[in-house]
Amino acid sequence: MDEKLKNFYDLFERRKSVREFQDRPIGTDVLGRLLETLRRSQSAANRQPWRFIVIEKKDRAELNDALTKDGFRGAPIIIAACAEPKEAWIRKTDKVNYAWVDVSIAVTEMICAATAEGLGTCWIASLEPARVKKILGIPEDMDIVALIALGWPNEELKREEKARKPLEEIIRYGKWQG
Numbered sequence: 001m002d003e004k005l006k007n008f009y010d011l012f013e014r015r016k017s018v019r020e021f022q023d024r025p026i027g028t029d030v031l032g033r034l035l036e037t038l039r040r041s042q043s044a045a046n047r048q049p050w051r052f053i054v055i056e057k058k059d060r061a062e063l064n065d066a067l068t069k070d071g072f073r074g075a076p077i078i079i080a081a082c083a084e085p086k087e088a089w090i091r092k093t094d095k096v097n098y099a100w101v102d103v104s105i106a107v108t109e110m111i112c113a114a115t116a117e118g119l120g121t122c123w124i125a126s127l128e129p130a131r132v133k134k135i136l137g138i139p140e141d142m143d144i145v146a147l148i149a150l151g152w153p154n155e156e157l158k159r160e161e162k163a164r165k166p167l168e169e170i171i172r173y174g175k176w177q178g
């Protein structure tokens with residue numbers, strides 16, 4: 001692991017969405033560390049309402065057909081992140097189910113770890129849930145939240161200065177109408 005990336009802000013400057021990958025496998029040691037971050041992630045009331053499917057390129061003929069971008073097909077690993085709403089914490093006051101929040105946090109933590117390993121990642125939400133669930137044999141009562149493409153990037157890992165809303169627009173102090 002790159003010593004410099006132990007600093008979170010250095011890591012933050014590296015993370016970007018990567019859509020082209022080298023034709024080079026991810027070692028089982030690296031993958032093992034990433035899967036541990038999923039397992040140990042935080043979740044509301046520690047309910048861990050998630051399941052993850054690790055799909056290697058050799059097993060992806062059908063799934064690759066369902067992907068929207070060619071570059072994703074070259075990723076050595078795609079992880080399907082699934083939420084299990086019936087296992088999740090539900091806020092009593094308004095019945096909000098936290099399954100998707102919990103899965104998204106676990107995935108984000110794994111994406112940070114992958115960046116620290118020097119891997120490129122891309123969150124893929126643009127998919128046909130029914131089709132992907134069928135291909136992967138995901139049960140009816142589970143939701144597919146995302147596919148995460150993982151692989152050694154074809155480009156330098158350096159955050160891109162993409163347009164972001166200014167702080168003044170997105171942060172309020174004290175109350176909504178500051």
Ligand SMILES: Cc1cc2nc3c(=O)[nH]c(=O)nc-3n(C[C@H](O)[C@H](O)[C@H](O)COP(=O)(O)O)c2cc1C
Binds near residue numbers: 016
């Ligand atoms: C929830 C979510 C869904 C996304 N879905 C897709 C997707 O389907 N296809 C894609 O190419 N990128 C997808 N992205 C990547 C975003 O386009 C990207 O994060 C955004 O443009 C900012 O760029 P950056 O990640 O390089 O900072 C997604 C990102 C998030 C967080």
